[in-house]
Amino acid sequence: MNSKGYKLIQGNEACxxxxxxxxxxxxxxxxxxxxxxxxxxxxxxxxKLGGKFIQMEDELASMAAIIGGSLAGLKSxxxxxxxxxxxxxxxxxxxxxxxxxxxxxxxxxxxPSTGLPTSPAQGDVMQxxxxxxGDHPAVALTPNSVQETYxxxxxxxxxxxxxxxxxxxxxxxxxxHMREKMIFKDISExxxxxxxxxxxxxxxxxxxxxxxxxxxxxxSFGEGYRYHVTxxxxxxxxFPTNSNEISEKLIKRIVNKVGKNIDDFSYYExxxxxxxxxxxxxxxxxxxxxxxxxxxxxxxxxxxxxxxPITIWPFLEKQINNVSKNxxxxxxxxxxxxxxxxxxxxxxxxNCTVNKINKINGELITPxxxxxxxxxxx
Amino acid sequence: xxxxxxxKEYYRVEKLPHIWCPGCGHGTLTNTVVRAIDNLKLNKDEVxxxxxxxxxxRAPGYxxxxxxxxxxxxxxxxxxxxxxxxxxxxxxxxxGDGDSSAIGGNHLIxxxxxxxxxxxxxxxxxxxxxxxxxxxxxxPYGDFATTAxxxxxxKPFDLCSLAQGAGATYVGRGTAYHAPLMxxxxxxxxxxxxxxxxxxxxxxxxxxxxxxKKGGAFKMFSFFKDNCADIKTVEKNPEKxxxxxxxxxxxxxxxxxxxxxxxxxxxxxxx
Numbered sequence: 001m002n003s004k005g006y007k008l009i010q011g012n013e014a015c016x017x018x019x020x021x022x023x024x025x026x027x028x029x030x031x032x033x034x035x036x037x038x039x040x041x042x043x044x045x046x047x048k049l050g051g052k053f054i055q056m057e058d059e060l061a062s063m064a065a066i067i068g069g070s071l072a073g074l075k076s077x078x079x080x081x082x083x084x085x086x087x088x089x090x091x092x093x094x095x096x097x098x099x100x101x102x103x104x105x106x107x108x109x110x111x112p113s114t115g116l117p118t119s120p121a122q123g124d125v126m127q128x129x130x131x132x133x134g135d136h137p138a139v140a141l142t143p144n145s146v147q148e149t150y151x152x153x154x155x156x157x158x159x160x161x162x163x164x165x166x167x168x169x170x171x172x173x174x175x176x177h178m179r180e181k182m183i184f185k186d187i188s189e190x191x192x193x194x195x196x197x198x199x200x201x202x203x204x205x206x207x208x209x210x211x212x213x214x215x216x217x218x219x220s221f222g223e224g225y226r227y228h229v230t231x232x233x234x235x236x237x238x239f240p241t242n243s244n245e246i247s248e249k250l251i252k253r254i255v256n257k258v259g260k261n262i263d264d265f266s267y268y269e270x271x272x273x274x275x276x277x278x279x280x281x282x283x284x285x286x287x288x289x290x291x292x293x294x295x296x297x298x299x300x301x302x303x304x305x306x307x308x309p310i311t312i313w314p315f316l317e318k319q320i321n322n323v324s325k326n327x328x329x330x331x332x333x334x335x336x337x338x339x340x341x342x343x344x345x346x347x348x349x350x351n352c353t354v355n356k357i358n359k360i361n362g363e364l365i366t367p368x369x370x371x372x373x374x375x376x377x378x
Numbered sequence: 379x380x381x382x383x384x385x386k387e388y389y390r391v392e393k394l395p396h397i398w399c400p401g402c403g404h405g406t407l408t409n410t411v412v413r414a415i416d417n418l419k420l421n422k423d424e425v426x427x428x429x430x431x432x433x434x435x436r437a438p439g440y441x442x443x444x445x446x447x448x449x450x451x452x453x454x455x456x457x458x459x460x461x462x463x464x465x466x467x468x469x470x471x472x473x474g475d476g477d478s479s480a481i482g483g484n485h486l487i488x489x490x491x492x493x494x495x496x497x498x499x500x501x502x503x504x505x506x507x508x509x510x511x512x513x514x515x516x517x518p519y520g521d522f523a524t525t526a527x528x529x530x531x532x533k534p535f536d537l538c539s540l541a542q543g544a545g546a547t548y549v550g551r552g553t554a555y556h557a558p559l560m561x562x563x564x565x566x567x568x569x570x571x572x573x574x575x576x577x578x579x580x581x582x583x584x585x586x587x588x589x590x591k592k593g594g595a596f597k598m599f600s601f602f603k604d605n606c607a608d609i610k611t612v613e614k615n616p617e618k619x620x621x622x623x624x625x626x627x628x629x630x631x632x633x634x635x636x637x638x639x640x641x642x643x644x645x646x647x648x649x
Binding site for chain 1: 424445447448455460643
């Protein structure tokens with residue numbers, strides 16, 4: 001781990017540094033552009049900290065291995081891109097229903113399928129929420145700089161540990177591969193959250209009985225609390241049930257433990273929104289262009305502002321609703337054909353016009369393109 | 379330990395009776411796993427049993443250890459994470475034939491290749507039982523299944539050869555009829571520092587048996603009794619192996635174990 005100070009590093013490297021600071025000691029992954037550096041750097045750094053790195057046979061196995069690693073007590077992470085993210089969906093659902101904390105990094109590239117392996121895209125936004133089958137909690141964070149990648153990787157672990165749920169760090173190739181100044185804080189200045197452990201005796205442990213906060217304390221395998229974990233719908237003891245009532249209760253609890261606590265991890269940035277009539281909504285790499293576009297529009301005497309969600313899932317409904325009340329028009333700029341747009345329009349559509357600015361050719365949307373898209377409509 | 383005590387000590391008695399059909403071989407095979415653990419006096423808190431999806435994979439739910447019922451085919455990948463993260467744990471994986479060699483085939487060969495210290499036991503009943511009798515990668519050529527209405531034209535895997543070829547350092551085969559042998563193979567597998575693969579031939583009278591007119595559970599168990607030959611006997615007298623299913627210990631070798639090799643790296647580079 002790097003000590004206090006600053007250094008020029010890549011987004012993917014910052015992700016590993018953040019993970020190590022958060023306490024990651026287990027990484028399982030499979031090579032895929034543009035996320036591979038995360039695996040490479042993890043393989044170099046983990047053994048130096050007594051941690052474990054393993055290159056699995058595919059992404060299905062990588063996702064399974066980190067769940068196993070986490071259940072055995074180590075904070076665990078994997079990193080991938082679109083095609084691998086598709087394969088991980090199966091066991092992301094398993095982590096969700098078994099409430100095993102882990103972090104999944106997706107450095108997005110062009111899709112579908114093999115798509116544009118070396119180019120940025122934001123086409124996995126909906127997949128990050130709905131990729132695995134069934135109703136489930138979804139948490140995804142989208143950093144837009146090297147510094148933020150570090151900080152939000154730490155936060156991703158904290159949310160995963162606190163709420164016992166898989167958390168997705170949804171990067172894009174722009175952020176993963178850019179190099180910027182990264183300021184390292186002293187490790188003691190970083191908030192680190194660890195999973196809640198049972199305080200009762202093993203014989204009194206009911207593995208999936210939640211506390212008042214809806215989260216059951218989690219024992220690691222090998223700590224003397226022998227219990228059962230299954231991907232089948234289960235009751236509080238962790239054993240399968242066909243009870244309609246218990247099934248509904250379980251799924252509602254795992255969804256609500258995240259959904260009802262959204263204020264705890266609602267991260268976003270507001271830029272020149274005070275008097276903004278035109279609001280650009282953008283996240284990840286595109287938000288950097290959007291910020292420049294706001295400044296350019298301001299110079300043209302257009303009252304523009306930026307709302308940048310960092311927590312992309314759960315959807316920041318309250319904040320988007322507030323923004324839309326004061327706006328005349330919202331423009332959602334993203335490197336897909338309008339995925340986050342659907343959610344913004346659902347919430348903001350009743351208050352103002354919601355437009356989209358999209359690009360899916362493997363290039364980042366430029367400030368100029370945003371300015372032109374908005375100027376052309378004025 | 380006698381039968382009642384084994385049950386009380388190692389089973390989650392309140393979860394019984396099990397879901398397996400009358401005549402199924404899986405209960406007997408599960409018991410051989412438990413008896414092997416008992417004989418080796420492993421600490422229950424340090425035993426982890428991981429399974430995938432299917433009839434065999436319901437076994438861990440009845441057993442009083444750290445138990446993990448995972449997704450179809452992925453048990454070994456989960457187990458790899460557990461064992462690597464906490465090498466003190468004794469990790470046992472129970473899978474079925476479809477689970478381990480169709481959907482999980484890739485994980486099987488790679489776990490074997492790494493020679494990670496996991497003991498894998500495959501309950502092979504030559505059929506997908508949980509979904510109602512479809513052909514699996516070990517259904518014999520020409521046999522019938524609900525998805526092989528005109529006879530199976532797939533050629534079956536020899537799971538033990540597959541595991542050995544992929545790098546497993548301990549390989550053996552028993553059957554639900556040859557329970558003492560099965561138990562011994564599992565014990566030796568657990569003592570092997572590396573990837574151990576034990577195939578337990580099971581019977582599925584409900585689906586495979588009925589579809590192929592095998593005559594019910596008694597006849598199917600009797601088939602094992604009359605048609606298996608121990609490799610040691612056959613090595614001395616090859617005639618005795620003619621048209622028989624080979625059982626016994628097939629391979630026992632030592633190679634660097636994955637986690638020990640990784641520990642060497644940690645010891646060298648840890649600051």
